[in-house]
Amino acid sequence: MEILHVSAECYPVAKVGGLGDVVGALPKYQQEAGTIAKVVMPAYHTKFRESHTYELVHQGGLWVGHAWFHFNVWKEDSNELGFDLYQVDIPGLLDTPGVYGYMNDTERFLGFQVAVLDWLNEWQHQPDVIHCHDHHTGLIPFLVRFGYKYSRLQDIATVLTIHNAQYQGQFGWDKLYLIPSFDLWKSGMLDWGGSINPLAAAIKCAWRINTVSPSYMEELFTSANGLEALLNAERGKATGILNGIDDKVWNPGKDGMIAAKYTMSSQLKGKKANKQHLCETFRLDPELPLFVFIGRLVGDKGADLLPEIIGRSLFENPGALNFLILGSGDAHTEWMLQQTRQYAGEHFNVYIGYNEALSHQLYAGADFLLMPSRVEPCGLNQMYAMRYGTVPIVRTTGGLKDTVTDFGDEGGFGIRFYHASVGDVCHAIGRALELFHTKTKFSKIRKTIMQLDHSWDKAAQQYLDLYTSLK
Numbered sequence: 213m214e215i216l217h218v219s220a221e222c223y224p225v226a227k228v229g230g231l232g233d234v235v236g237a238l239p240k241y242q243q244e245a246g247t248i249a250k251v252v253m254p255a256y257h258t259k260f261r262e263s264h265t266y267e268l269v270h271q272g273g274l275w276v277g278h279a280w281f282h283f284n285v286w287k288e289d290s291n292e293l294g295f296d297l298y299q300v301d302i303p304g305l306l307d308t309p310g311v312y313g314y315m316n317d318t319e320r321f322l323g324f325q326v327a328v329l330d331w332l333n334e335w336q337h338q339p340d341v342i343h344c345h346d347h348h349t350g351l352i353p354f355l356v357r358f359g360y361k362y363s364r365l366q367d368i369a370t371v372l373t374i375h376n377a378q379y380q381g382q383f384g385w386d387k388l389y390l391i392p393s394f395d396l397w398k399s400g401m402l403d404w405g406g407s408i409n410p411l412a413a414a415i416k417c418a419w420r421i422n423t424v425s426p427s428y429m430e431e432l433f434t435s436a437n438g439l440e441a442l443l444n445a446e447r448g449k450a451t452g453i454l455n456g457i458d459d460k461v462w463n464p465g466k467d468g469m470i471a472a473k474y475t476m477s478s479q480l481k482g483k484k485a486n487k488q489h490l491c492e493t494f495r496l497d498p499e500l501p502l503f504v505f506i507g508r509l510v511g512d513k514g515a516d517l518l519p520e521i522i523g524r525s526l527f528e529n530p531g532a533l534n535f536l537i538l539g540s541g542d543a544h545t546e547w548m549l550q551q552t553r554q555y556a557g558e559h560f561n562v563y564i565g566y567n568e569a570l571s572h573q574l575y576a577g578a579d580f581l582l583m584p585s586r587v588e589p590c591g592l593n594q595m596y597a598m599r600y601g602t603v604p605i606v607r608t609t610g611g612l613k614d615t616v617t618d619f620g621d622e623g624g625f626g627i628r629f630y631h632a633s634v635g636d637v638c639h640a641i642g643r644a645l646e647l648f649h650t651k652t653k654f655s656k657i658r659k660t661i662m663q664l665d666h667s668w669d670k671a672a673q674q675y676l677d678l679y680t681s682l683k
C-alpha cells in the first residue's frame with residue numbers, strides 16, 4: 213500500500229508546531245511497518261532546502277485566478293528522512309522564508325494543492341491513499357471528487373487528519389475563481405457558514421477523517437469552532453488516533469542538542485547537569501524547582517495566563533521557584549512577559565522566538581512543564597517532557613487528558629487541573645512544589661514517565677487499519 217501525505221509542514225524541513233513533528237515522524241514509522249509512505253510539501257526557502265540536493269521530477273504551470281505560475285516538483289536525493297520527500301516549488305508564491313502568515317496564504321496553499329494534483333494527474337503510478345493534513349490541504353478531497361481535470365484521480369482514497377479545528381482556512385465566495393473548474397452543482401460541498409471553508413470541505417469529501425487524539429474527537433462534537441453540526445453529521449467516518457513521538461529525535465540518551473545526555477538510570481545526575489547549564493544561561497538559581505512553558509504564545513495554549521500565573525506563584529511562594537518561558541506569538545503576551553522580567557528577574561526569564569535546540573534543553577533541564585491549554589488536540593510537549601523526565605502539569609482536555617494521569621490517583625504520574633484559570637494553575641503549581649520536596653516520590657515519578665511508551669508504532673498500525681478499511 214502506498215500513502216502520499218500532503219502537508220504544509222514536515223520536520224526537519226519546515227516546522228512551526230506539532231504538525232511538522234507528526235508529518236516528519238509518522239511516514240518514517242509507516243515505512244518501517246512495511247507501508248510505502250511519501251510526503252509532499254511546499255518548497256519554502258528554508259535552511260534544509262538550501263543544504264540538500266534534489267532531483268527534478270515534474271514541471272508544470274498553473275493558474276491561481278488570473279495569475280500564471282510555473283512550478284517544479286523536486287525529490288530530495290539523500291532519503292535521510294526515512295521516506296521519499298517531494299517539494300513543490302512555485303516561484304513567486306511558495307518561495308517564502310516562512311510557512312504561514314502571508315497576506316496571500318489562501319492563494320499560496322491553493323497553488324500548492326493544485327500543483328500536487330496536476331503532478332499526480334501525470335504521474336505514471338498513483339498512491340492508494342492521499343492523506344491530507346489540516347485545512348491547507350483541505351480542498352484536495354473535494355477536487356479529487358469533483359474537479360473536471362482530476363477525474364483520473366477519482367478512485368484514490370482520501371483521508372483528512374484534523375490537527376486543529378480552530379483553523380479552517382475560510383475565504384469568501386468572491387474568490388471562487390481561484391479554484392480549478394468543477395461541477396458547480398457541488399458548490400455546496402465547499403460551503404460552511406456562507407464562506408468557502410477548506411476544512412469543512414475536507415470533512416465532507418474525504419473518505420475518512422480523524423483527529424489526533426480520541427478525547428479531542430469527542431470534544432469536537434460539541435465544540436469545534438462552528439463545525440459541530442457538520443462533524444456530527446459525518447460522525448460515521450470519524451475517529452481519533454493518538455499521536456506518538458519520534459523517539460529517535462526525542463531521546464535524552466542520544467540527544468546532541470542537550471548539555472548532558474542521560475538515561476533513566478542516570479536521570480538524577482543528567483537532569484541536574486542540564487538544569488545547571490540552563491540556569492546559568494538564563495541567570496536562575498539551579499537549586500529551586502524549575503517550571504517551564506514551551507509553545508506558541510496564543511490563547512488556545514493559555515499563554516495569556518502566564519504573566520499572572522508567574523506573578524501570583526512568586527508572591528505566594530517567595531524565593532521558592534523559577535519560571536522559564538520559550539515561545540512567540542501574540543504581541544501583547546510577548547510584551548507582558550518581557551515586563552514581568554523586570555520585577556521577577558531573579559526567578560523568571562523568557563526567550564521570545566523559535567529555537568529548536570533550546571526547546572530540547574528546556575525539556576531536559578526543567579522539573580515541570582506547564583500546559584494550561586484551552587484547546588489541545590493532542591499536544592506533543594507533554595510527551596516530550598515525560599520522555600526527558602520532566603513532570604507535566606496539564607489542563608484536563610483533549611490529548612492532554614489521553615496522555616497524562618494525576619499522581620494523586622492510583623498509578624498516576626503527572627499533575628492535572630480542570631480550568632484554564634490562574635487559580636487552578638497556581639493550585640497545581642503548589643502541588644508540584646510539594647511533590648518536588650518529597651524526593652523519593654518525585655524521583656520515582658520521573659523514572660516512571662521516562663519509561664512510558666509513546667512511540668509511533670501503535671498509531672502507525674491504527675492508520676494502517678484505517679487505510680485498509682477503505683479498500
Ligand code: ADP
Pocket residue numbers: 228229230231233506507508538539540565566567568571590591592593594
Ligand atoms: P502545536 O502544534 O499546537 O503548537 P504541539 O504540542 O503539538 O503544539 O507541538 C508543538 C511543537 O513545537 C513541539 O515540538 C514544541 O517543542 C515546538 N515548539 C513550540 N514553540 C517553540 C519554540 N518557541 N521554540 C522551539 N520549539 C517550539
Ligand code: GLC
Pocket residue numbers: 229230231234375376424455588589590591592611
Ligand atoms: C496541532 C495541535 C496540537 C497537536 C499537533 C500535532 O498543532 O494544536 O495539539 O499536537 O497539531 O498533531
